[in-house]
Amino acid sequence: MEFLASIGRVVLGFLAHVGRLTAFTATAVSHTVRPPFFYRLTLKAMIEIGYYSLPVVGLTAIFSGMVLALQSYTGFARFSAEGAVATVVVLSMTRELGPVLAGLMVAGRIGASMAAEIGTMRVTEQIDALVTLSTNPFKYLVAPRLIAGTLMLPFLVGVADIIGVFGGYIVGVYKLGFNPSSYISRTWEYLEPLDVISGLTKAAVFGFLISLMGCYNGYYSKGGAQGVGKATTNSVVSAAILILIFNYIITALYFGK
């Protein structure tokens, strides 16, 4: 009986958690479309996410593109398909690696800082103070971050796609000896709009999830510095897992016939 009871407790705890997250998400989303809007805060969050993440996303993208070129070249050489390198690089970057790697990097950078900031505001009663000053914390803290995350991740992934392809080009041309113009034409040859569109869709979803996890974990953090630390870790881990799950779901929706 003890055993069953403990299973029951875990299940109930999980369901309570899911319920709370669902309610949080619904409230947060409803506040992104209802006025008043906090334009300045949204712009600030967009700059924080979009602009200040450029270095880390760019660096990730260029090395991913480079290693893709190198790996596919040596791998495909086994069945004399080296010519496919440019195509492999551009398809992998736009469809998979761009959104997933950028998402994971931004989850570490932005999700964590959102959880820490909102969590600190929670444990120091700044969120309570907001409420008593007639300002809805969902509107003031959560909505701007959700909007910024959803809009800026596609931008970052667009940049990552370009930089990643460029990384592949560098390795392809300067190390593997491809002809520059044929590498570029091979890059375009099999690329379809849907490859890019699916990647950008993923990016938007990931951006939303990163902000949601950052805000949610911060909002419900409790118990001082330790609680904020836990919220920060949880926001990164849960965002990363959700990114991988939704990556599969979106891929299946677009391409899984």
Added chain:
Amino acid sequence: MSHMSTPVEPKIKLADVHKAFGPKVVLDGIDLAVQPGESVVIIGGSGTGKSVTLKCILGLLRPEQGSVTVDGQDVVAMGGRAREAMLRKFGMLFQGGALFDSMTVWENVAFGLIQGRGMKRAEAREIAIDKLAQVGLAASAGDLMPVELSGGMQKRVALARAIASSPEIIFFDEPTTGLDPIMADVINDLIVQCVKNVGATALSITHDMASARKIADRIAMLYKGRLIWIGSPKDIDHSGNEFVDQFIHGRAEGPIKMELRA
């Protein structure tokens, strides 16, 4: 309790309010009516639930049982817009200050005016500087960040923020804790002025008996989740209640036992 017989509707009314955190019962049936323009002070030992009482009235915590009404409206069940409108009547000084650490001091003080009431920044800044002067802070302090201030200065900024929008109802959670005696008295005068001159209703918490005597129309003592004594400050010295006697004289011996381990 002479106020209870007047026909005026109380500004704030708590009836049989219960609040527990898990198994820990904090409020165990609180009854309190605060009349318009009255200043009530809650005293009581540390951890007895004074701050929790204020938070239940503001809707930051939800009592499991009992009703809380403000101007006759039930606030426990109130949601969204109605609550925002209700909270516009309030100013709250949090025990820990709860200043927004990402904003300058004047922006903190002006926050309710700018966000809550849509006032122009320049105009709100004027008011903020004026409120800062009332709590003894120079205009130059307005451009600092909260972390650059001392603890007592932060408390005074939080006080300025609480009264910035000239609210009808003001809650002060330990307004003079951490201030020097002279500044504490300046703040006492400011609170009295808010109530007497501006006509606000005030509910304060303090451990400072001198302050309580000065600002209170009535003093209520919270002990073990209930208000065990309510009366005027002039009666508190001969309340005939041994708990109150022990508390106001700060004696370790008496019916109130501190939960210490030997």
